Amino acid sequence: xxxxxxxxxxxxxxxxxxxxxxxxxxxxxxxxxxxxxxxxxxxxxxxxxxxxxxxxxxxxxxxxxxxxxxxxxxxxxxxxxxxxxxxxxxxxxxxxxxxxxxxxxxxxxxxxxxxxxxxxxxxxxxxxxxxxxxxxxxxxxxxxxxxxxxxxxxxxxxxxxxxxxxxxxxxxxxxxxxxxxxxxxxxxxxxxxxxxxxx
Amino acid sequence: xxxxxxxxxxxxxxxxxxxxxxxxxxxxxxxxxxxxxxxxxxxxxxxxxxxxxxxxxxx
Numbered sequence: 001x002x003x004x005x006x007x008x009x010x011x012x013x014x015x016x017x018x019x020x021x022x023x024x025x026x027x028x029x030x031x032x033x034x035x036x037x038x039x040x041x042x043x044x045x046x047x048x049x050x051x052x053x054x055x056x057x058x059x060x061x062x063x064x065x066x067x068x069x070x071x072x073x074x075x076x077x078x079x080x081x082x083x084x085x086x087x088x089x090x091x092x093x094x095x096x097x098x099x100x101x102x103x104x105x106x107x108x109x110x111x112x113x114x115x116x117x118x119x120x121x122x123x124x125x126x127x128x129x130x131x132x133x134x135x136x137x138x139x140x141x142x143x144x145x146x147x148x149x150x151x152x153x154x155x156x157x158x159x160x161x162x163x164x165x166x167x168x169x170x171x172x173x174x175x176x177x178x179x180x181x182x183x184x185x186x187x188x189x190x191x192x193x194x195x196x197x198x199x
Numbered sequence: 200x201x202x203x204x205x206x207x208x209x210x211x212x213x214x215x216x217x218x219x220x221x222x223x224x225x226x227x228x229x230x231x232x233x234x235x236x237x238x239x240x241x242x243x244x245x246x247x248x249x250x251x252x253x254x255x256x257x258x
Contacts (some may be wrong), residue, residue: 014217018202068218075216079214083247115214122221125230138233 007128010108014075022078029169033176035074037159040180042073045151045187054143054191057129063160073151080111080154095164105157110151113145120144135199143194150190154183211247214240 022031046069049055050062057065083090084107090100121138123129135141158179162172205212218240227233 010220016215017213021206024206039252079210079217081229082210083214083243086247087250101206114243115218115240118218119221119235119241120234121233121239122225122230125233126224126228138236 003055003128004064008064008071009070011075015071015078018074018078026163028042030163033158033162033172034171034175036176037155037162037179038077039070039074040176041151041155041158041183041187042077044072044180045147046073046173048184048188049147049191051063053132054136054195055129055131056095058127076112076148077108077152077155080108080115080152083111084108084156097164098161101160101164103155104160105153109149109153113149116145116148117118131133141194142199143191146190146199147187149189151183154179154186158183208251211244215244218244 001106017033018106020033022034026034043066046065047062050057050065052197057068059141060068072076084104088100088107090104091094096104120140125138131141131144133141135144139144158176162175162179165172165175167175218237222234222237225231225237
């Protein structure tokens, strides 16, 4: 097996149980809305990142990167969101208020960054991806962690708000698309600011 | 721990496996200096576990 095959296999292996967990807890329709939010923002942001030349995935085509990040971000986001909801004791049948959604999203973003503080240096050392400009944290630039926080924050905040709205599934899907566009714009703007100030 | 209880904690179990896979890669590719960083995400699992046991004890 090639390195790319192993990476893809691991990413799928880690993501499938997360999807199963969401399906068991939320049902198929709500899980699809969640996956739409995760894959939508992650793919847009990562494709902007790769095409801008900020980093490159070693030995992977743009199609593979899209599949890799689309599935990979499920495994990155879901545990952070699950741990936040559990610690805040929000796993009940009550609707989550907007201010609670904000706290869940901030906490999830922080938890995602804590995971990436370990995972990214390992991936860089293994050559899974290469940063165009080396940063202070084991070669990883600070903008990466800001990006991780904002991606997970946007996904979780957008999904939680949409999920707790009294609306039909097509309307929730439409709201999710708006949330994906806004979330991607937020991350893109932050990355532009990071590039401007050189971090 | 019942089966449904275990099922609920799947994301954290998989999260632990994800961390351990990275630790394994560090070990086999001679990146031993990166292994202590694993304490960062592992601390989240410890916090989760403590919350679980505290809630179970207070029931």
